[in-house]
Amino acid sequence: MSTATTGSRAESAAQDPRTPAAAPAGRRRVPWARLPGAALIWLFVAFCAFTFLFILLSSLKSSYNVLNHPFGLPTELKFSNWSRAWHDGGFGPAFVNSALVVVAAAAGTVLLASPAAYVLGRNQNRLSGGVSMYFVLGLGIPMQIIVLPLYSIMAKAHLIDNLAGLIVLYIVVNLPFTVYLLMSFFASLPGELEEAAALDGVGPGMTFWRIMLPLARGGLMTALTLVAIACWNETFLALMFLQTNDNFTLPLALVNFLTQQQFTGEDFGVMFAGVSIAVLPMLALYAWLGRRITEGLTLGAGK
């Protein structure tokens, strides 16, 4: 198998599909047939790039310029948009709330999920199989079905309009995916080190903590990042469970700002500064960990 793959790789390098020699008959037709498709893809890429460039550039323009010269570069850099969004638009406190909730929820989720995923991923028996299925079940349950009983529970526990309450909810809703992701990660780790530790008399808790967790570092990082992205952008639960502006997370501050602007006349520069505050950290995270994020999402999906 492995030799076959290597062999065919060498071959495929020799006759790369792009080199015209491979298919003399279709040489002329194929590139032309692909042209509209390639153009469509590049158009799509351009639109995505334009979106984010537009948002960032508009955040530095005056409202008049955003509206009347949307495609132009900023004539003067209005950093005051950012400070007005931060102070008057409520994005400052919302940013702090979001950061707090995201860090706590991501850490809490991974802290709870990794030991569970470890025992589920490395024990192959009917009990762990059943419990794994039980967690996977949660992936298919839409949030709207759990949210109303949760509202009642949280109201009784006085955790409505409370960031700690929201953190707990975020941990809960992210558990199924995280357990699932880490389970396949732990299952893929080699067992030799674990066995060696057992023979050396290292306790099972220590084995997990000192050996398996460091080995799974890549998976843990991926899980942390994915939960963080999900929480940073989460709107539905936040909207259900937060009520006062002081507690709003960024998506709520943005919704709030957008609807307020309709009353007071829109300042598009400030609006896009607010959008940028919500978007930039995710862009930075993606620029830093892009491959890991996409791979984590497809790994979680691809089974």
Next chain:
Amino acid sequence: MTSATVGVRRGRAKGSPLARRRRRVFGPFLAPALILYTVLFMVPTGYSFYASFTSWDGFSNPRWKGTLNYDHLTHDPAFKDAFFNTLKLLFGCGIFLFVLSFAFMLMLREMKGRRFIQGFIFLPHIVSGVALAAFWDFLLNHDGMLNKGLHSFGLGPVDWLKPQWQFNAILLAIVWINTGYYVTILMAGVDRIPPYYYEEAKLAGTNSWQRFRHITLPMSWDVVGTAAVLWTIGTVKIFEFILAFSGSQGNLPTTNQWTSAMYVYGETIGGTSPIYDFGRACAGAVVTLVAVVVVVVVLRRVTSRDRLEL
């Protein structure tokens, strides 16, 4: 790896030290996650089924009222809108999205700068739907960017957001947001197909359509199936883009743009004058869940038909 697994399995029956250790931590390691998940996820799911047969405001105790909530749903225009819009997203948007993603994936495989392109088209998937809605609204508004662009070509403003078009604008945006994600998933699946299949097919004198038809499609069929299941589960979550795009002045969007999640929000604490009809909202959520389960089961049946093992 394989021998280790076998060793562990055989050892477990005898009670090897490793297996015994693992069993000792099985409970304690699992318990926190399992308990939290059960209490705050699975119990609420079950409770929603019960509450859907009651009259409940979310604060006092539910009162039993049989299937009245479900009867009501069948002629509640808001729920019909929400349900059909969710189906529109699921199938209308879904078919378009999958054809586009599959075509992109096939073309990208042979394009230069594939990583770069993939990186860019994935971007909308990781930012907040609210932020994208703000941009999308600015793009399509009467005074918005698209009309400004048209104006410079001497074309009159088009009312892109007139009521009968607005939901289509949402559908288009959802396709845009999700294409990169599904291209990436499909790509990961197709990349697993061993290249020597293509080599042999090429030697046998097949053309690229035949190779697509007889290798790529059957061998990525299970990934397409998984992606379709993910999409099904994902559509019922679509909420914030629509809220931010179509909601106005603290009010919810009009019901002809509601989706399932919007229905639950709108029938309970959403809007300027909340309705607090938790029982009916639960019934709506149960119907949605049942629809999702049915679609997932059908999809699994259809796509597992000629699944191939590599």
